[in-house]
Each structure stands twice: as C-alpha cells, then as structure tokens.
Amino acid sequence: MSGRIASLILALVLLTGQQPVRWQSKGSADGFDLVDKAGNIRNPSDVRDLYRLLGTYTVELDPKGEEMHVTYASPDAAKYYRKNGKFADGTVLVKEVFATDHAAMTTGDAHWASDTKVRFVMIKDDKNRYPNNSLWGDGWGWALFKADAPDKQVATDYKKDCLGCHLPAQSTGWVYVQGYPVLKSK
C-alpha cells in the first residue's frame, strides 16, 4: 500500500509539474538557488515565463534615445511585500533594460520594447551571508549580465557598479517601488 501512495504522490507531482517545483512549494522564491557558496550569482532562467511583473519605467536618455526598464519579481514577492511592507529574504528581482521602437498608432505615438541590452539581478539577503564578497551588501546581492553574453556576470563591486543608480531609492530599500502598482494592490 505504501507503493500505491508513492505512485499517487508521483502522479500528483507530475500533474502539477508545469513549473519547476521550487516555485510552487514555497511561500516565497528561494533566490539562493541561484547563488554558489562564494556568493556568485547565476542569471535566472525562464524569468519571462515564471516571474511576475513589478512594473515598467521608460527613461529618456540624455542627449537622446529612450530605454524601457522592465522589472520582474519571483512569483510570490508582491504578495509578501503587500503584507509585510518589505521583500522577503530570498526574493529575486530582475530588471531587463530594453532599447525601444516607436510608431504612430491609433491612440497616439506608441513606444515599445525591442532588443534587450542588459539584465540586472538583485537577491534579497537579510542575513549578510557573503560579507567578503563585493557584490553583496546593503541587504541585497547585486549582479549584471549583458545581452551578448547572458551567462557571464560582469559587475565587480556593487558600490561602484550598481548603487549609484539606486541612491534615490535608498529610503525604500534601494528599489523604485513607486512605479510598481502590484506592491500596493493586487
């Protein structure tokens, strides 16, 4: 009979197996699956298929041009944030920076994402797990991947490579939460 129960468990696991099991069996994503013992961060796969949108910023570049910054979060990140006012330990945020195209549409001049330029990854770390790694600090792990070599993490020091652009968001945990409607209501 224990064999029958084991078969039943296997069948149920297969039936619910549309997504990797780790996203379904926990209340929040465990971003540390992406991190090795030394603190090196891998580029998460299937972000567009599995993560949820936090929000989109468009940025008018100086002197000209425009980027679209799209930020995704691991599946239960927003739910936890709405309840607790902060991101859970292990939450993964991914920001894809896109070039844009535009054209006149029926409702006005429309702009949309074209090619990916770079991808930023942040992993929430409440326990200061990698004190000797220069890509971890201020409550997060920080990583940067370029579109032409997506497996190669290229940031070397989060204080130099990442924090500059996040300074205006220091009071909200280094994240630009004002542009993420899902953190306020589902």
Added chain:
Amino acid sequence: MSGRIASLILALVLLTGQQPVRWQSKGSADGFDLVDKAGNIRNPSDVRDLYRLLGTYTVELDPKGEEMHVTYASPDAAKYYRKNGKFADGTVLVKEVFATDHAAMTTGDAHWASDTKVRFVMIKDDKNRYPNNSLWGDGWGWALFKADAPDKQVATDYKKDCLGCHLPAQSTGWVYVQGYPVLKSK
C-alpha cells in the same frame, strides 16, 4: 486506507495551493472559466499576481499626456505562442491602462505607471462559441472594465468599442505582438 489516501491528497492540494488549482493543472489557462453561458465576461482576479507580462507600451496622447499600457497573459500563453505561432483557445489577455508620473532620475527623465484607468480583457475563442453575442467575434471575446467600477463590464459591441484600436494589428491576430518580447524568446 482510502481515508488515508484522501487525507494525503488533501494535504498535497493544500501544500501546492499557493495559486488557484486551475492555473496549475492545465497546459493553458481556461479563460472560459470567466464566461457565463450567454458569453458575459467577468473581470479576472489576481491578474497582477498570477498572470505573466507580455509587454508594455507607452502612448503619447494628443494633445498632451501619456498613458502606459501593460498587457498580461494567462500563465502558459507565451510558451504556447512561441511553439505554435498563435494564442491557444482559452488564452486570456488583460491590458491595464495607467496614467503616468515622471521625474528626473539618475539615468534620465523617468516615467512610470500611477493610477489604473481601465482594463481590457480578451479571451481567445477558436470555436465561435457565442455567435449571437456582440462582444464575441474575430476569434476573441472582448470586454472592458473601468477602474471606478471594476466588476461592471461596460462594452456593448466589440466592433464599435474595441476593434477600432486593434485594426492596425489585424494581420497579427488583433494583438500588437511586436511589443511583446516574450512571444519571441523566453
């Protein structure tokens, strides 16, 4: 012993119960869960928490102002589209139209979504299920909900209320697929 198996099933259902079961047990979402026998479409709940991003358009309004149009799809929609070059029967697309705020940021003038104005819903229908309902046709069900009364569907005729803005996208199944990177690569 069958009681023990039933308890086991219940426990497993509870353990994997972070999301409604209907999203986990099927290869594609069944948007017809949102539709009654007459073809009336309900506003789907938990879209921001459960659906995936297709993409974002910003639209510069004439004479002035800007909107952000964010389109979400039911969970496996993009995966199916990449494989088959079209949306699966029952796929749900939701477009939230936001007002925007903007401010000078470190990388340039940045724009982001503020309040929701309206929400459009489309449900893919390959079988012409509701030939007598004026909100169904051209392969989709069409619906519109305003932010101040989100439970009330207010479109009356998709040809008058919806199709006008979708005409430029007729050749791509009435959907502006060029702005949705996830339909090209995950």
